[in-house]
Amino acid sequence: MANVQDSGLSMLERFREVNRTFPRNRELVEWRDRGGKVFGWLCTYVPEEVIHAAGVLPIRIVGYSQETDLDDGNAYMYVNNCSFSRSCLQLGLRGEYDFLDGVVGGSTCDGARRLFDLWRQYVRTPFHHVLTVPRKYTDRAHMLYHCEVLEFKQHLEEYLGLKITEEALYHSILLYNESRELLRKLYDLRKQEKPPISGAETMEVLNASFRMPKEVFNQWLADLLDEASRSERKSSGRVRLMLVGSVLTNADFVRFIEDQGGMVVTDELCTSTRYWGDPVVLDSGLSLTEAISRRYLNNFPCARMFPSEERFDRIIQAALGFRVDGVVSQTIRYCVPYAHDLPLLEKRLRECGIPMLALDIEYGTSGSGQIKTRVQAFIEMLEAKRR
Amino acid sequence: MTSQMTENKLSVIIRACRLVRRMLRADPEARRSQLMYYSMLEEYFARILRAKEEGGFLVGHTVFFPAEIIYAMGLVPMHTETATWTMALFTGDCSDILASGARLGMAQEICTPHRGLTGAFASGALPHPDVMLWSNMVCDNTAKSGELIMEVCHCPGFLLDRPFKRSQHEIGYLVSELEDMICFLEERSGRKMDWDKLSEIVARMDRQIELVRQINELRKNVPTPFRPQGFLELLTVDYLFPGQPEALEYLETLHQELTEAVREGRGAVKPERFRLMTFFIPPMYLMGFLDRMSRQFGAVSVIEPFFTYWGEGRLEASRPLESVAMKSYMIPEMRMYGPLDERALNAIVQCVDDYKVDGAIYYADVGCRHSCATIKLFKDILAEKGVPTLVVDCDVVDSTVTPEDEVREKLEQFFELLEER
Numbered sequence A: 001m002a003n004v005q006d007s008g009l010s011m012l013e014r015f016r017e018v019n020r021t022f023p024r025n026r027e028l029v030e031w032r033d034r035g036g037k038v039f040g041w042l043c044t045y046v047p048e049e050v051i052h053a054a055g056v057l058p059i060r061i062v063g064y065s066q067e068t069d070l071d072d073g074n075a076y077m078y079v080n081n082c083s084f085s086r087s088c089l090q091l092g093l094r095g096e097y098d099f100l101d102g103v104v105g106g107s108t109c110d111g112a113r114r115l116f117d118l119w120r121q122y123v124r125t126p127f128h129h130v131l132t133v134p135r136k137y138t139d140r141a142h143m144l145y146h147c148e149v150l151e152f153k154q155h156l157e158e159y160l161g162l163k164i165t166e167e168a169l170y171h172s173i174l175l176y177n178e179s180r181e182l183l184r185k186l187y188d189l190r191k192q193e194k195p196p197i198s199g200a201e202t203m204e205v206l207n208a209s210f211r212m213p214k215e216v217f218n219q220w221l222a223d224l225l226d227e228a229s230r231s232e233r234k235s236s237g238r239v240r241l242m243l244v245g246s247v248l249t250n251a252d253f254v255r256f257i258e259d260q261g262g263m264v265v266t267d268e269l270c271t272s273t274r275y276w277g278d279p280v281v282l283d284s285g286l287s288l289t290e291a292i293s294r295r296y297l298n299n300f301p302c303a304r305m306f307p308s309e310e311r312f313d314r315i316i317q318a319a320l321g322f323r324v325d326g327v328v329s330q331t332i333r334y335c336v337p338y339a340h341d342l343p344l345l346e347k348r349l350r351e352c353g354i355p356m357l358a359l360d361i362e363y364g365t366s367g368s369g370q371i372k373t374r375v376q377a378f379i380e381m382l383e384a385k386r387r
Numbered sequence B: 001m002t003s004q005m006t007e008n009k010l011s012v013i014i015r016a017c018r019l020v021r022r023m024l025r026a027d028p029e030a031r032r033s034q035l036m037y038y039s040m041l042e043e044y045f046a047r048i049l050r051a052k053e054e055g056g057f058l059v060g061h062t063v064f065f066p067a068e069i070i071y072a073m074g075l076v077p078m079h080t081e082t083a084t085w086t087m088a089l090f091t092g093d094c095s096d097i098l099a100s101g102a103r104l105g106m107a108q109e110i111c112t113p114h115r116g117l118t119g120a121f122a123s124g125a126l127p128h129p130d131v132m133l134w135s136n137m138v139c140d141n142t143a144k145s146g147e148l149i150m151e152v153c154h155c156p157g158f159l160l161d162r163p164f165k166r167s168q169h170e171i172g173y174l175v176s177e178l179e180d181m182i183c184f185l186e187e188r189s190g191r192k193m194d195w196d197k198l199s200e201i202v203a204r205m206d207r208q209i210e211l212v213r214q215i216n217e218l219r220k221n222v223p224t225p226f227r228p229q230g231f232l233e234l235l236t237v238d239y240l241f242p243g244q245p246e247a248l249e250y251l252e253t254l255h256q257e258l259t260e261a262v263r264e265g266r267g268a269v270k271p272e273r274f275r276l277m278t279f280f281i282p283p284m285y286l287m288g289f290l291d292r293m294s295r296q297f298g299a300v301s302v303i304e305p306f307f308t309y310w311g312e313g314r315l316e317a318s319r320p321l322e323s324v325a326m327k328s329y330m331i332p333e334m335r336m337y338g339p340l341d342e343r344a345l346n347a348i349v350q351c352v353d354d355y356k357v358d359g360a361i362y363y364a365d366v367g368c369r370h371s372c373a374t375i376k377l378f379k380d381i382l383a384e385k386g387v388p389t390l391v392v393d394c395d396v397v398d399s400t401v402t403p404e405d406e407v408r409e410k411l412e413q414f415f416e417l418l419e420e421r
């Protein structure tokens, strides 16, 4: 367990068990045994609350947790698409997501939209829906996205033969906001000089959050927070790091960085901060669906959004808030949105005096010799700078 | 230094166009439309040069962008990807601009038209626009290209956000995006939008689309009358001259020539042996070679579902802005953006039957992710119709990716396979 003293945090085991056994984890199996439907979503712009309010369990579709041969993914998607989308598709093609009753995507990036297209053609999950996600934050863009959320809600209602009530939506918003608040508290712990929980462990918690009902997850997370805040554990990492870039779910990669002496204290990943980042704000002037759509479009932005300055500003805010010494960017090969942002992000960070290390990786990697050397050199440079 | 290099790259294109025209004049088999095409190209790039010299307002824009608006405002458009392709076509070597893109920190994953483009701006190989317009049509590379260009060229810019699907609220959003863009252009250029002129352009654009449809009708004939890689002319004319009088003149001339050829039973290749469907763009630096191969083997591209096969619909001069928005849903390539549903996929099946297709060639551009992700799907659809597909790994611009010999070998084997069938 990275560079955090190995005592305590028994609560972490529950989350690890979910990840280890997914999709046969008890919480999911029990849900399905009770006749519950499960929908998979492909990207953080899909409003989970709407699915949940329809009585369906939303889970996130991700790829293999480790780097692996992607023969089927390559054959169907070609090698020049990001390994995340190829990895997800391969799992779908091999029947690992056959339990899904629906799949929901967004027009977020080429990888994600083609994953949706091919999933629809070859995996044939019964229900599918894709939302247009505008790239801007203008009033018109918000109106458009709200229409998209309403259309999605209507499609769900028609397909499931039910009405998504205001009460159900309200309840789902509160439930998901509670998760966000708990995750924010988890991240706050990492603002400490020597955090009691590592970046890798935090990722394990987040991975589980996509794979189980939030009702149970929230309870578990509250327990973990309680345990962590009372524990004596302290990270022994020498420099504070922030992780940015493409989608990342392999906690071993974070552990690998922490093993070199870094403390990953925050991130901007769509599987971490960008997932739980902002709450749905219930404002008396907005309908519930408007409140939801606003939250999703205004959330900590993906590199696909314009202007990129919004993303850069949020990264810098987080970097300062968590007092990081440096930023590690990891771009999955062929992840074009993040690759395009790199020169500009590097410049912005430099202007703020924050050094950045840019790594090209494949989805699922746990690190390699060459990456190790570069991470070590980066950490040494940051240490020297600190002195 | 910078302006000298600018001179050079655009001048190279202009000089090459002149040279091709001289050669065509000496060729008794050359079509008049070909001559027209090269003088249009020459004038397009000369106008960009002049704009910089004479204080015109130069508007850089990405592919599939509604340049009708730029023309209607009397501004000078510069289609950025076409500028990069054209450099590759006429110089055969883009290593300098690609290296310049790499120096900016642009990753290998970014497709070469865009790496080369930003590199060309950074090195001064292309003149800096006064404003940069870009859109998310049709991929992430176009959607993400603008901000770095703005930084490199020190110019303001506008992203036109084209929605993914085509519901009424999405079309409404696109119209509002166009309105915002016009305000942006008016502010920056000091020119006003000329709505009458836009209506005229839209009316001509409608005729332009109709002419391409009619030309495609002629291409259905056996033997087909249009050159093996002639479709690239159709593309370029749409990209660079939407709704322009010279585009109509070119298309009308071409239509006449092809009608005559059909009447006389003259095919583009003699004898015509293989009728091909083409996906994506062949490598520009291999165009001469591909032309020779096509003639040698009697192979000719008869249809390109995502390049020349326009979707249904008409443009209305009385509703110019809505028409410009609608056009973005009719453009053949835009079937690749938006959900790949039956509407998009049926176009392939329909084309196989209508154009009597024997085989398909998919130019798999290593940097073009969204198109390559369709290869297996299209191949499967074609296989169901009994049509084999050849996939040629390549790069539109970077000549180091696939050597000519490799392409030759693949094509020869493919033609053998078609022959056996």
Ligand code: SF4
Pocket: A082, A084, A085, A109, A110, A111, A112, A246, A247, A332, A334, A335, A336, A337, A338
């Ligand atoms: S953001 Fe990047 S990694 Fe994620 S799906 Fe899109 S291309 Fe792939």
Ligand code: SF4
Pocket: B081, B111, B112, B113, B114, B138, B139, B140, B141, B142, B365, B367, B368, B369, B370, B371
């Ligand atoms: S080559 Fe492909 S990725 Fe590049 S601009 Fe063209 S369509 Fe987009």
